[in-house]
Amino acid sequence: MSKTAKYSIAIAVLLAANLWLFLGSSSSYQKTVERYFDSSDLEGVSGFEFVFGTDTVRITLTGEGWIVNDTYKADQNFVNTLISVLERVEVGGVIENWDSNVLGKVEVEFDFNSRYRFDFASNPNKTRSYFITENGAREVSVPGYRDNVVDIFMLHPDQWRDRLVFDGSWRTIQKLKVENSKDDDFEISFVDKFFLVNGEQPSDSSAVVDYLNQFQQFQANEMISPGRFEELDSISSxxxxxxxxxxxxxxxxxxxxxxxxxxxxxxxxxxKDQDGQGMVIGAGRVRQILSNPERLN
Incomplete structure (x- = not known):
């Protein structure tokens, strides 16, 4: 895996944090500006399509929420953040005759009916963003946003997916078993009124509760599809x-x-989960999952 590929695993998490920090902060920006999109139109947005290189990302609104490429549940909060960013895109200078390369294409669908399409581009040092139509190119920006605006259109389809793996706690988990060829196996099971660890009363019940509660809203760092990283494909075999x-x-x-x-x-x-879905999870979190709570005292 190349250095760039290794770093790309964390892009979605870092970008999402950046966006939330920006959108959650107050702004004293008072200057009259021209927005690229009408906020009332974006209230009715029903789909997106981003084409970048060999990747195509389709994010569509369904009765079950936002779906990525007709298959995977999307990160609902991240899609809402995307919409919020587009609402804040401001227009700068106009380039009537755009003669430089474009990075990709965007299509925004409104009310499951009308569609607006534009190409996107950046300058060589990736500090400016441009939206391009048949009427020319417009430089665009989001005040206070530290990254290049068009970067959000270049995320891999995996990076838009919901990262929730499991949501449970000591109140809902009935049994948990760890089989570990590199360390001790252990089993936590609910019997009568509380949990047993390997069939015995735990010496520290709070440690067992803390251990099980780590599975509340348990998320992967990122979902990984086959063929995306050769090194991970090799490991999966x-x-x-x-x-x-x-x-x-x-x-x-x-x-x-x-x-x-x-x-x-x-x-x-x-x-990998029970369906064969691949994901990456930080080594520290894996270490906690594989640690018998009875040995943490």
Missing amino acids: TEPFAIVTINDIKSDDPIRLEVFASKPGQSYHLV
């Missing part, structure tokens, strides 16, 4: 060194997470 199985009262079937060994220098692990 090996045997996992640990398996975590969780039975939760909210789910008919157990949650199963297979953990694969990381290579030297990697600060994350490849993990």
Whole structure:
């Protein structure tokens, strides 16, 4: 995996944090400006399509929320952030005869009916953004936003996906089993009024509760599709060194997470769920999951 590829795994998380910090802050910007989009139009937005290189991202609104490429649930908050950013895009200078390269294409759908299309581009040092139509190019910006505006159109489809893996806690988890070829196996099971660890009363019940509560809104760093990273594809063909199985009262079937060994220098692990979906999770969080709470005292 190249250096660029390694870093790209964290782009969505870093960009989302950047956007939320900006959008959540107050602004004293009072100057009269021209917005690129009418905010009332964006209230009825029903879809997006971004084309960049070999990637195409389609984000569509359905009865079940936003969906990525007709298959995966989107990160709903991140889509809302995208809309908020577009509402704040301001127009600068006009270039009537655009003769430079474009990076990609954008289509915005309104009310499941009308569509607005434009190309996007940047300058060589990636400090300016341009939206381009048949009427020419407009320089665009979002005041206070530290990144290049068009960067948001160049994210990989995986980076728009919902990263939620499992949502459970000590109140809903009935049984959790860890099989670990590199360390001790252990099992936590609810019996009668509380949990047993390997069939015994725990010496520290609060440690067990804390351990199980780490699965509340448990998210991957990023979802990973096959073929995106050759190195991770190679790792996925090996045997996992640990398996975590969780039975939760909210789910008919157990949650199963297979953990694969990381290579030297990697600060994350490849993990696959019961459906074979790949994801990356930080090494520190994996270490906590595989640690018997009875040994944390």
